[in-house]
Amino acid sequence: MKGWLPRIKLNTIHTKLLATYLMLTAFGTSLMAGYILWSFYDYFMRSRQADLDNWTSALSESVADALEEKDIQRVKVLVKRYGAPQSVTLRVFGQQGSLIATSDPKLDSQVKDWQQVPGMREALTNHTQQGIAKGVLSNEDRLYIARPIARKGQLLGVIRMSMTLEQFQRQFAKVIWSILGTLAVTILLCALISSRFARSLSKPIEIMRNFAIRLGSGHxxxxxxxxxxxxxxxxxxxxxxxxxxxxxxxxxxxxxxxxxxxxxxxxxxxxxxxxxxxxxxxxxxxxxxxxxxxxxxxxxxxxxxxxxxxxxxxxxxxxxxxLEKQAISLHGLINRAVNAVEPRMRSVRISTQVNVDNLIILGDPERLLQAILNLLDNAIKHSPANSQVVISGYSQGKQAVIQIQDQGKGINENDLPRIFEQFYTTDPSRKGSSNGLGLAIAKRIIEAHQGSIIASSSPKQGATFTVYLPLKDK
The missing domain is CATH 1.10.287.130 (Signal transduction histidine kinase, dimerisation/phosphotransfer (DHp) domain)
Incomplete structure (x- = not known):
């Protein structure tokens, strides 16, 4: 480096060009990286805060019903169902701020004064409070919301939900270091570029700078x-x-x-x-x-x-x-789903043909039932009267295969790749009763069970949905 610096000083024009190149490159990439990092962080925080707001808003209705009926056991069941001690903590308090139910009883038993917990004072005065605070009896950052539970103007209690940010902060720190490393390598490479290319680099740099600015402004x-x-x-x-x-x-x-x-x-x-x-x-x-x-x-x-x-x-x-995973009889699961939709199918004169082997899978029975019901609901909606829905189940290697086939008009070839998208429907006018979420939810449930789902269709021969789920290890 000592022999390189004097040459830089003597070659002033190239030095200025190279210095300008380095400055513009560093500025442009830093601006873009900062914008992306800020956007990612802001989007994550806003989306997680919105999730907490939506979850507590929905849960507060169920909890309010239970509190009005003085059914504390039901409140505890709801808290246990939706709370996850490792990531999401859910608590329900009474009118005076006393703890009624918690998803982390081991930790919460050590808390003496819940009035000092962020958000509690405001919630007890019938004001929703949300933000970032340290965890209860810990130094980890957590996103929280404290929402009053009220009915007919009367405060029944408070629901408080918090979510850990530790994993996100670790990942975000890795992203920052990766971006800083990338910037350092970029600047080093630019510094080693031969001076004879410095003049020719000014134009591409200007193009990239303008592109980065347009990208940062939303184009x-x-x-x-x-x-x-x-x-x-x-x-x-x-x-x-x-x-x-x-x-x-x-x-x-x-x-x-x-x-x-x-x-x-x-x-x-x-x-x-x-x-x-x-x-x-x-x-x-x-x-x-x-x-x-x-x-x-x-x-x-x-x-x-x-x-x-x-x-x-x-x-x-x-x-x-x-997911509350347990051993499930595939035949029993399909029978539950068929029995649930049988009255509806009779009313529209649709019959079923069930041919399911006696297989055992591992999963959450209620969630998988929801996925199968969504698929059957889709089949019923697209089946003409006096037609049949064929349901089959068999093993294929280490997987259970479930096929649900209707005799409707089928799915257009252009619609097949998008059939599992949120809100997507093959009815452009959206005049049907579907909101376009059933198949998306079914796909997420099946993927959460390490399975997969595909859709196929032949013209005027109906559509077939094939679900692959892992078999229970013997």
Whole structure:
């Protein structure tokens, strides 16, 4: 390095060009890395906080019902079901701040004054409080929310849920060090570039800087083209991949928000129109009033089911939905599902043909039943009257194979790759009763059991959904 520095001082023009190149490269990559890190951190924190808010909002209704009935045992069952001591801690307190139920009784037995726990004072004054705080009797950072449980203006208690950030912080630290290492290597490589290439590098650097600025300002999907036959080509390719991925994520976010808005707006609008009609005098006509009340009830149930499915899907994707695995008879599981939908199938004149071997699988029976019911629900919706749904189950190596085949019109070839996407439906007008979440939830449940699911279809011969689940080890 001692012999290199004097040459840099003598060659002032190349030194300035090289210094400018290094400064621009360091600035551009640092800006982009900082933006990505900040976006990732902000997105993670906001999404996890939203998850906590949604979970506690949903759970508070069930807990409120139990508290009104003074059914403490039911409260404890709910807390045990949805709390996970290693990652998610759930607690329910009484009106005076006394602990009623907790998912971590061993730790909580050491706490003397719950009034000092962050968020509790505010929640007991009927105000929801959320944020980041140290864990109870520990120094780990945790994301928490404390929500009052109230009915008819009366405070029944407080529900507090917290989530550990330790794993995320470790992963985020690795990402930071990786990015810092990448920046250091990039700067070192740039410093070793021959001075005879310094002048020719100024233009590609300017292009990349402008591209990074556009990317940072939200212009995703742009493509960077540089033909220098060196490291800049690789960097350009990585930037292009990043741009494409960001564009894809941004599009997915927009589609998801649009779909959620659409699905929520329809039942809410229907209820609003019906209520306005009742206010306008329809209440006095008994037949019309009963029909309008039925419409309100149906739309409310539809809205409730949509929210339930969104929460269920969120828990599955976040990995906080615990599976109570046990040995399950595949034949018994299929029979439970068929018995559950039999009245509905009779009403639409659809029959079933069940041919399932006596196999034993390992999994959560309720979750797997939910997945099978979602698949049967899909088959019923797309089956014509006087048709048959064929359900078969057999072993294939170390896996159990379940096939559900309907005799409907089948799935369009263009729709098959997207059939398991959230809110995706083959009915563009969305006039059916489906909200497009059933198949997505079924896929997440099956994947949580280390299984897989595929869909196939032949023109006018119906659709076949094939599920692969691991067999229980003998």
């Amino acid at each position: 995703f999907g742009d493509k960077l083209t540089i033909h220098e036959n060196n490291e800049l080509d690789q960097l350009a390719a990585e930037l292009n991949r990043m741009s494409e991925r960001l564009a894809s994520l941004d599009q997915e976010r927009r589609v998801f928000l649009a779909n959620v808005s659409h699905e929520l707006r329809t039942p809410i609008s229907n209820v609003q129109v019906t209520v306005d009609a009742l206010k306008g005098g329809a209440y006095e006509e008994l037949d019309l009033r009963d029909r309008f009340f039925q419409t309100i009830e149906n739309e409310t149930k539809r809205l409730s089911q949509l929210i339930h499915d969104l929460l269920d899907l969120g828990r599955l994707e976040a990995g906080v939905a615990e």
